[in-house]
Amino acid sequence: MGRRFILCDGAELARLWARIGASESEELLWVPGDEESRARPAGFHVLGGEMTAETFTKLDPKDGDEFAVISDDGPFVRAAVAAILKAAPAAPVLVMSDRLEDDDLPEHPCLRRTGLRTQIRDDVDFEFSHLGNLNRVVQLRDHLGGRERIGILLQPDPDPDGIAAGMALRAVLGRKSPTAPLISFGEITRPENQAMVRALGIEVRVITPDELDEFDALCLVDVQPNVFGESPPARVLSVDAVIDHHPERTGYDSVIKDIRVGYGATASMLTEYLEAAGLEIRPKLATALLYGIKSDTQLLGRDTSAADMRAFARVHESHSPALLRRIERPALPWDGLRALGRALSQTKVEESIHLLVLGRVREDVIPQVAEMGLQAEHAEWAIAAGIVGRNLVFSVRNVGYVRAAGEVVRAVVDGLGVGGGHRSMAKGIIPLKAFRKVYGRTDRETIRSALFEAFVKAIHEPKE
Numbered sequence: 094m095g096r097r098f099i100l101c102d103g104a105e106l107a108r109l110w111a112r113i114g115a116s117e118s119e120e121l122l123w124v125p126g127d128e129e130s131r132a133r134p135a136g137f138h139v140l141g142g143e144m145t146a147e148t149f150t151k152l153d154p155k156d157g158d159e160f161a162v163i164s165d166d167g168p169f170v171r172a173a174v175a176a177i178l179k180a181a182p183a184a185p186v187l188v189m190s191d192r193l194e195d196d197d198l199p200e201h202p203c204l205r206r207t208g209l210r211t212q213i214r215d216d217v218d219f220e221f222s223h224l225g226n227l228n229r230v231v232q233l234r235d236h237l238g239g240r241e242r243i244g245i246l247l248q249p250d251p252d253p254d255g256i257a258a259g260m261a262l263r264a265v266l267g268r269k270s271p272t273a274p275l276i277s278f279g280e281i282t283r284p285e286n287q288a289m290v291r292a293l294g295i296e297v298r299v300i301t302p303d304e305l306d307e308f309d310a311l312c313l314v315d316v317q318p319n320v321f322g323e324s325p326p327a328r329v330l331s332v333d334a335v336i337d338h339h340p341e342r343t344g345y346d347s348v349i350k351d352i353r354v355g356y357g358a359t360a361s362m363l364t365e366y367l368e369a370a371g372l373e374i375r376p377k378l379a380t381a382l383l384y385g386i387k388s389d390t391q392l393l394g395r396d397t398s399a400a401d402m403r404a405f406a407r408v409h410e411s412h413s414p415a416l417l418r419r420i421e422r423p424a425l426p427w428d429g430l431r432a433l434g435r436a437l438s439q440t441k442v443e444e445s446i447h448l449l450v451l452g453r454v455r456e457d458v459i460p461q462v463a464e465m466g467l468q469a470e471h472a473e474w475a476i477a478a479g480i481v482g483r484n485l486v487f488s489v490r491n492v493g494y495v496r497a498a499g500e501v502v503r504a505v506v507d508g509l510g511v512g513g514g515h516r517s518m519a520k521g522i523i524p525l526k527a528f529r530k531v532y533g534r535t536d537r538e539t540i541r542s543a544l545f546e547a548f549v550k551a552i553h554e555p556k557e
């Protein structure tokens with residue numbers, strides 16, 4: 094490894110550098126300012142006079158040596174960099190300045206500019222954000238520590254972000270499910286979310302508003318009371334804690350409130366709590382948080398903040414890939430595989446659409462088949478359709494650079510059923526009764542041709 098030369102402009106910066114822990118492997122150089130005392134900062138060698146190539150050839154620079162120039166004075170930096178490059182034309186140079194811009198600096202292919210004080214400042218701000226999170230944790234523990242039964246209330250039909258955040262809050266409070274159960278007014282309906290609680294062994298208890306009386310504390314996670322309908326139960330209008338990333342609503346009281354609309358997921362906030370509290374994030378919890386952040390931000394797509402990215406990176410370190418795979422790719426039942434086999438035997442991609450009609454299947458098979466279908470050669474769209482209960486259910490995936498899947502599905506189900514989704518994934522449900530009314534029959538071939546035509550039309554339909 095080469096040597097590292099640190100050139101400080103004036104005693105103040107030299108002392109600051111020494112303070113923040115100059116490394117033993119650095120050669121410290123100091124250019125005294127005009128006005129200042131020539132008292133030598135400890136460990137520094139003085140560089141006097143004009144900045145010339147001479148000044149630096151004396152240091153006998155070799156390949157692999159690096160230089161830092163620390164100064165807020167434009168002429169000083171330009172003279173120093175020019176002199177360094179005369180003595181060592183290819184040397185990497187780091188300019189540390191809180192005032193100078195790139196335009197103030199000489200051209201050099203291996204020159205990098207950064208701040209000095211601003212770097213320390215960023216760390217300080219970061220530490221304060223940890224402190225703020227720690228303060229939340231202390232408040233929550235103080236306020237809830239003595240309560241016997243704490244209800245962690247999620248939105249009706251809880252989603253992965255809410256479930257993960259609820260689990261994390263329980264860990265922050267040092268509780269287990271008997272004294273701090275996850276509760277909700279409506280059961281989990283989406284098959285992906287059911288797969289999550291199955292894989293993680295999590296219970297979300299569905300309760301009625303009357304059953305809220307069982308709890309002597311109530312925490313709302315990833316939700317605010319207005320979500321519970323026009324006139325929510327009185328008990329949820331005065332709660333102990335609300336931790337959420339949705340826009341702040343009024344009309345309720347909470348002793349502790351932490352609402353961060355800039356965050357893509359409540360799971361990111363709870364990840365910060367866990368870190369600030371110095372708690373170990375076990376693989377199961379890390380996997381839940383990772384999946385929660387991933388699903389609320391649509392895999393770190395839009396609505397993702399730097400905080401979400403950081404939290405994601407943190408839980409990624411500790412998550413279990415095997416567990417995540419079980420959530421994202423739940424085991425396919427045998428009859429689902431047979432249905433897929435039959436559908437694949439007649440598979441074709443027409444007009445960039447790969448449509449697979451499965452017949453009667455378990456609902457979670459459908460999105461997995463759609464996912465797989467997109468891998469077919471020439472497919473820009475994959476649609477998997479199956480009959481679940483009294484409905485025709487279909488999942489849609491696309492390659493991302495075509496019309497948004499959610500829009501297309503809304504056009505396809507218009508007047509027949511419900512549907513929606515995002516840029517590259519969507520889901521639609523059409524009651525068989527409504528389908529039969531329009532198309533006469535609900536056999537495989539009728540479903541195939543009806544969906545195919547509806548999708549061709551919706552995909553090419555001009556935007557209003």
Ligand SMILES: [Mn+2]
Pocket residue numbers: 254255315338357358359389
């Ligand atoms: Mn959320």
